Amino acid sequence: MAKVTRWVATRHLEVVVDKEPWRLPEGLQQQVNQYWDGLIRHGTPFFRGPVLSVRQVHEEGSSVVIEGVLTDYAHYLFSRQLPAQHPYQVRVLFAAACLVTRDNWLIAGVMNADTSRPGWIQAIGGSPNFDDIVDGRFLPVSSARREALEEVGIEIPPSRCEVKGFTQDEMGRIAIAVSMSLEQRCDEIINDVRRYLNALSQDGTTELEDVLGIPIGPSGLHVLESQTRPVVRYLKAIVRGFYTGG
Incomplete structure (x- = not known):
């Protein structure tokens, strides 16, 4: 399967979440539980929290409706072993908190060693919690605001x-790219966030190891492509989408 990440520009987006969580066949659920129990025995730092998975995407003109269903982190981790087209493959949906500074830089995070993607560069943000879903609708702005507060203060x-x-x-x-306009310059934000992460690390492990600034424009793509650390593909698509506007 060819690796392709598309960007869809839209301000009219709705995410409808199934009323019931994703129910797995009994045998598969047992495998997921056994897999998670094995992680626990080996001292995993992961939390078996909610994960939102994509069911279908409906695009009509400039409007988009995404259908999603809730599962959990154990199912998500286990599903990475399944074939790409497996009917119970988790297709994660989340809000990317795209922090844009006054001088037009995007703030990205470097994941800590105790996460599922150690050392990877990605947008601020992660799986929704239950408060991000109201009346059967996932609220990406609420989720992104919560993640920005938790991860970078x-x-x-x-x-x-x-x-x-x-x-x-x-x-x-x-x-889902949520643009979040900041009043400070990139260097000011990075200094503030590093102080915040350092303070958090005194009490335990943080989700982020560091942050970096990416200029929104062609030079930003060069910054990402020249990284020695791995970069999630969606981040490149977001940077390109933000500066092209489409």
Whole structure:
């Protein structure tokens, strides 16, 4: 399967979440549970929290409706062993908190060693929690604001947040890009966040090891492509989408 990540620019996006969580066949559920129990025995730092998976995407003109269903982190991790087209493959959907500084840089995170993607460069953000789903609708702005506060210590008012579009890869996984406008320059934000991460690390492990700035423009793609550390593909698509506007 060819690796392709597309960018879809839209401000009219709705995510409808099934009322019931994803029910797995008994045999598969047992395998997931056994897999998770094995991780626990080996001292995994992971938490078996909620994960939102894509069912279908409906695009009509400039409007997009995404159907999703809730599962859990154990199912997600286990499903990475399954074939790409397996009916119970988890196709993750989440809100990417795209922190954009006053001088037009995007702030990205470097994942800590105790995460499922150690050392990877990706957008701020992660799986939704139950408070991000209201009346059967996933609220990407609420999720992105919560993640920005938790991961980098920045509280951003809703008035400075806007859905710009989403990325989708060949597996069907989706990152909803929430642009979050900051008043400070890139260097100021990075210094503030590093102090925040250092303070958090005194009490335990942080999700992020560090942050870096990516200029929004062709030079930003060069920054990402020249990294020695791995970079999630959706981040490149977001940077390209933000500067092309489409």
